[in-house]
Each structure stands twice: as C-alpha cells, then as structure tokens.
Amino acid sequence: MSTNENNSGDNKKSLHFIETIVEKDLQDGRNDGRIQTRFPPEPNGYLHIGHAKAICLDFGIAEEYGGICNLRFDDTNPVKEDVEYVDSIMEDIRWLGFHWENVYYASDYFGQLWDFAVRLIQEGKAYVDEQSAEEIARQKGTPTVPGIHSPYRDRPIGESLELFEKMNSGEVAEGKMVLRAKIDMASSNMHMRDPIMYRVIHIPHHRTGTKWKAYPMYDFAHGQSDYFEGVTHSLCTLEFEVHRPLYDWFLDQLTEKDYRPRQIEFNRLNMTYTMMSKRRLLQLVQEKLVNGWDDPRMPTLCGLRRRGYTPESIRHFVDNIGYTKYDGVIDVSLLEHSIREDLNKKAMRVSGVIDPVKLVLTNYPEGQTEELDAVNNPEDDSMGTRLVTFSRELWIERDDFMEDAPKKYFRLTPGNEVRLKNAYIVKCTGCDKDENGRVTSVYAEYDPQTKSGLPEANRKVKGTIHWVSAGHSIDAEVRLYDRLFTVEDPAGEKDKDFRNLLNPDSLIVKSHCKVEAFLKDAAPFERFQFQRIGYFSVDPDTTAGKLVFNRTVSLKDSWNKIKSKQS
Numbered sequence: 001m002s003t004n005e006n007n008s009g010d011n012k013k014s015l016h017f018i019e020t021i022v023e024k025d026l027q028d029g030r031n032d033g034r035i036q037t038r039f040p041p042e043p044n045g046y047l048h049i050g051h052a053k054a055i056c057l058d059f060g061i062a063e064e065y066g067g068i069c070n071l072r073f074d075d076t077n078p079v080k081e082d083v084e085y086v087d088s089i090m091e092d093i094r095w096l097g098f099h100w101e102n103v104y105y106a107s108d109y110f111g112q113l114w115d116f117a118v119r120l121i122q123e124g125k126a127y128v129d130e131q132s133a134e135e136i137a138r139q140k141g142t143p144t145v146p147g148i149h150s151p152y153r154d155r156p157i158g159e160s161l162e163l164f165e166k167m168n169s170g171e172v173a174e175g176k177m178v179l180r181a182k183i184d185m186a187s188s189n190m191h192m193r194d195p196i197m198y199r200v201i202h203i204p205h206h207r208t209g210t211k212w213k214a215y216p217m218y219d220f221a222h223g224q225s226d227y228f229e230g231v232t233h234s235l236c237t238l239e240f241e242v243h244r245p246l247y248d249w250f251l252d253q254l255t256e257k258d259y260r261p262r263q264i265e266f267n268r269l270n271m272t273y274t275m276m277s278k279r280r281l282l283q284l285v286q287e288k289l290v291n292g293w294d295d296p297r298m299p300t301l302c303g304l305r306r307r308g309y310t311p312e313s314i315r316h317f318v319d320n321i322g323y324t325k326y327d328g329v330i331d332v333s334l335l336e337h338s339i340r341e342d343l344n345k346k347a348m349r350v351s352g353v354i355d356p357v358k359l360v361l362t363n364y365p366e367g368q369t370e371e372l373d374a375v376n377n378p379e380d381d382s383m384g385t386r387l388v389t390f391s392r393e394l395w396i397e398r399d400d401f402m403e404d405a406p407k408k409y410f411r412l413t414p415g416n417e418v419r420l421k422n423a424y425i426v427k428c429t430g431c432d433k434d435e436n437g438r439v440t441s442v443y444a445e446y447d448p449q450t451k452s453g454l455p456e457a458n459r460k461v462k463g464t465i466h467w468v469s470a471g472h473s474i475d476a477e478v479r480l481y482d483r484l485f486t487v488e489d490p491a492g493e494k495d496k497d498f499r500n501l502l503n504p505d506s507l508i509v510k511s512h513c514k515v516e517a518f519l520k521d522a523a524p525f526e527r528f529q530f531q532r533i534g535y536f537s538v539d540p541d542t543t544a545g546k547l548v549f550n551r552t553v554s555l556k557d558s559w560n561k562i563k564s565k566q567s
Contacts, residue, residue, distance in 0.1 A: 016323045031232045035067025038231050043073050044080035045278040046293040046300045047092045050269040056318045059098040068101035075107050076221050078205040092301040096311045106221045107207050109228050113216050121160050128163040129180050140193050147185035147193045167200050168214040174200045191246045223247040226261040234261050237268040266323040272332045273483040274299050275490050296550050297484040297506050308527050308537025308552030313342040336553045343535045348376045351466045352515040352530035356395040363445045364392040374422050393470040395514040400465045401442045410463035418463040425450040466531045473514040476547040480508040
C-alpha cells in the first residue's frame with residue numbers, strides 16, 4: 001500500500017483513492033462495516049507483473065482494514081483452463097507473501113448462477129437466441145447507432161426455458177444458441193445491449209467434468225460470484241469500468257437485502273519493453289521463442305523469481321507506482337531500480353569473472369598464497385567478512401585490460417597501475433597474444449607495501465578491478481539476461497509482427513566464467529552481487545558439477561545511457 005507522507009509533515013500516510021472510498025464506506029457503516037475483497041484470476045496462464053499490482057491491492061486492502069481476501073478462480077471457460085495454472089497461481093501469491101482466507105471457484109456457483117438465469121427467463125428478463133455470433137454482432141449496432149431487436153427477443157418464456165435446458169443437456173451444438181439478458185438495445189453503453197449470459201461448450205471442465213454444457217459468461221458470473229461470497233469491494237482494472245452498469249444491473253435483479261458489493265476500477269500496469277498480453281506470452285512459449293513460462297526474460301512472476309527478483313522488490317515497486325483512475329506506461333527501469341535497492345541491502349558481495357583472462361604477478365612468489373579479508377556487504381555489518389585466497393596467478397575480466405588504451409582508461413594497460421580489490425596495487429608490464437592477436441595472458445608486478453587495510457597502503461590509484469585466484473576458483477555458466485523487446489511499446493506496434501521486435505541480445509550465455517570457490521555450495525535462487533558487474537541469482541539448472549547464474553540486473557541502468565546517446 002502507499003507509504004507516502006502527506007503535506008502536513010506528520011507521519012500519516014496519504015491515501016490513494018481506493019483507500020479513501022473504503023474508509024468512507026467504513027464511516028458510513030456500509031455492509032455492516034465488513035471489508036472483503038477477492039483476487040479472481042482466470043486459470044488460463046501464468047501470473048505476470050501486472051497481476052502483482054492487483055494482488056497487492058486486493059490482499060493489501062484486506063490486510064490494512066482488518067478484512068479478508070479470498071482467492072477465486074474464474075473458471076468459466078473450460079477451453080483454456082488447466083490445473084497447472086491453478087497450482088502456479090497459488091505458488092506465486094504465496095511467494096509474494098500474501099495469504100488468502102478461502103479458495104473458491106466460479107464453478108462453485110454454477111448451480112446458483114443457473115437458478116438465477118432461470119429466474120430471469122421466468123421474469124421475462126432473458127431469452128434464448130438462435131442467431132449466429134455474426135448476426136448478433138451486426139444487430140448490436142454501433143456506439144452512435146441503436147441496435148436492432150433479435151427476432152427471438154419476445155419468444156415465449158416456456159420455449160426459452162425448454163431451450164435453455166437443452167443447451168445444457170448436450171442436445172445443442174456449440175454456437176447454435178445463447179442465452180441473452182433482455183435490457184436495452186438502444187443503450188449508449190454497448191455492454192447493456194442484450195448481453196450474452198450463457199454459451200454452449202462441449203469440452204469437459206477441469207473441475208466439473210461433463211456435468212455442464214452451458215457455461216456462464218464472465219460478465220454474468222463475476223458480480224453474482226462476488227455477491228454469493230460476500231465481497232464488499234470488487235477491485236478491477238479500468239477496462240471493466242464500462243462493464244460496471246451491467247454488473248450493477250444483474251445485482252439489481254439479485255439483491256434482496258442491504259448488503260451489496262461495489263465495483264471500483266483502477267489503472268492496470270503497463271510497462272516499457274514489456275508485453276503483458278497472455279495470448280502473446282503463450283505464443284512466445286509455444287513457439288519456443290523463450291524457454292518456458294519461467295524464462296527469466298518473461299514478465300511472469302515465476303520468470304522474475306527465477307531471474308532473481310525478490311517479492312519485497314516487487315511489492316515495493318507496486319507500492320511506489322500507486323493506483324490511479326487513468327492508464328499510463330511505467331518505465332521498466334523503476335522495477336530494475338527496486339531490485340537494485342533491495343539487493344544492495346541483502347546480497348553478499350563476491351567476485352565473478354565473466355570473460356576471464358589470466359593475470360600473472362611476475363614478482364609474487366611461486367606457490368605462495370595468502371588469505372585476505374573481504375567484506376560480505378558494506379551496507380550490513382551483521383553479514384561479517386570472509387577470507388578469499390590470493391595467489392600469483394589470477395583471473396581478471398578481459399575488458400579490464402587494453403594494450404593500446406585511450407587517455408581516460410584507468411584499468412590495466414602497460415605502464416599503468418590499478419588496485420586489485422581487497423589486495424594490492426599492481427603495475428602492468430605487458431601481455432602475451434595468440435596467432436590471432438587475442439590476449440592470452442597479462443603480466444604485472446605487485447607492490448607488497450600496498451596491501452589493503454595496512455596503514456602504508458594509502459597510495460591512491462584511479463582504477464580498481466576485481467579478480468579470483470586461478471587455483472582457487474570454480475567454473476560457472478553465466479546467463480546475461482536483458483530486456484526481451486527492443487522497442488518501448490511492443491504492444492503498440494500494431495503494424496509489425498511482434499516476433500520482429502524481440503531483442504536478439506536478450507540472452508547471452510557465457511560458458512567459461514570463473515567464480516570464487518566459496519560459491520561451490522550456492523543453492524538455487526540464492527542471490528549475490530558480482531562486484532563491479534551486477535546482481536546474480538543461482539539458476540535451478542545448477543547441478544553438483546555445474547553452477548549456473550542468471551543476471552538479475554546490472555549495477556547501473558545501461559539502457560538509459562544508450563537511449564540518451566541515440567537521442
């Protein structure tokens with residue numbers, strides 16, 4: 001929830017507009033002072049970062065005001081739904097740190113919804129329509145042209161009741177009949193023009209099997225499910241604002257007491273360089289353009305988890321962007337800033353060399369080693385220190401040496417000095433190259449009087465580089481992940497195939513990396529800062545003989561630098 005302070009300077013936080021509505025309802029005694037929300041995902045895919053915003057709001061409001069939040073699966077369409085998605089949704093909510101009071105399914109209410117639909121037919125407020133989907137769409141008109149009544153709109157009530165039973169008995173083929181509410185074909189709101197309540201689907205349901213052949217539409221099931229459960233505040237994204245009159249119309253026909261849920265809409269999360277469409281995400285997975293739903297380039301919560309994001313960083317990000325009544329686009333760099341800020345406080349600093357080249361200290365005694373103190377996290381003294389082994393032969397980053405360096409290059413180059421982090425100042429003396437001109441070894445001399453921590457080690461040099469001991473390091477694979485798309489608004493590029501907008505450098509695999517031996521027992525999902533490089537998480541592909549790290553995020557935002565240069 002929001003933690004911004006108000007302008008009065010005290011510690012009372014500013015309320016976002018939904019909190020203001022909830023507090024007003026509590027003051028007015030609405031629904032006997034109860035607060036009950038629900039998170040209602042459709043189990044037809046994996047949750048993504050956009051869902052995290054809704055989760056934080058639905059569960060957060062309940063927590064903040066002493067209410068309850070239920071998890072309700074909107075399983076009204078057996079064509080796309082699967083138990084796999086149910087399990088993954090539950091796992092993601094738990095990972096974010098939330099607890100639901102009860103688990104419900106829209107299918108729990110199929111019987112009550114059916115009875116309500118029958119009642120609407122009996123009251124002359126619903127009818128069975130035998131027109132095709134195309135005919136119904138044409139007769140609905142346009143926002144400026146009234147619709148035309150269906151030829152079946154005034155069919156006898158008994159006939160509609162009989163046909164409705166047949167829709168569920170298996171006697172009616174898919175697409176041959178629908179049940180429609182009889183409202184207003186001239187309404188300025190297209191959703192009120194005799195909306196479809198039920199359609200026929202012959203695919204077995206993952207919970208109810210073949211019991212039902214007629215399935216309720218979302219607009220019919222949504223509000224009634226809220227009502228049956230006792231929801232007080234039904235929080236939806238802005239695209240459902242135009243559906244609210246229909247939500248209320250159905251409730252008008254159903255409610256017989258003071259209690260009544262209310263629908264409130266908030267802005268959905270749209271983020272740069274990211275696509276949130278479940279259909280597009282499914283395509284990415286099915287066409288193997290990514291490596292599954294939990295690919296660390298995906299905006300799915302399981303993908304972000306595998307990449308190394310923490311639940312705290314996601315909740316903090318959602319809290320910071322807030323809730324409004326208008327849509328906008330959030331820069332993905334804000335999400336990246338959130339994880340940098342979180343891991344800066346939590347992650348142990350270690351040395352990892354992504355593209356190694358050997359550095360030989362020619363004046364360091366052969367066979368000698370020493371143990372040097374390294375601070376685990378300068379932001380948290382309680383994390384202590386550890387010992388790292390220093391030796392004559394080290395691995396350094398290839399980028400940290402340049403034979404012919406420009407004037408402001410402050411790393412290793414012949415004749416130049418740098419400090420080896422936590423160790424000594426060394427002076428580069430030259431290098432060896434292979435027949436292709438590629439550097440194979442770099443040579444330097446160390447100054448034994450410049451050991452880090454000694455009083456006489458105060459001599460300043462402009463560059464510091466990291467390293468690992470060649471004889472005391474282990475091999476690792478490092479996967480350098482970056483943004484999946486090359487354009488800020490891939491969803492907005494309607495005239496382009498989204499596949500052509502994929503970033504060819506969104507995954508670069510480095511197979512011959514060197515890391516501290518200290519990391520040999522690192523477990524999947526453990527997070528570290530590779531000094532000077534970025535934050536990394538141990539991938540579940542890690543085995544006893546092979547460490548695999550995923551880059552969560554670089555230490556700094558390189559994309560903004562690239563954009564500023566391009567502009």
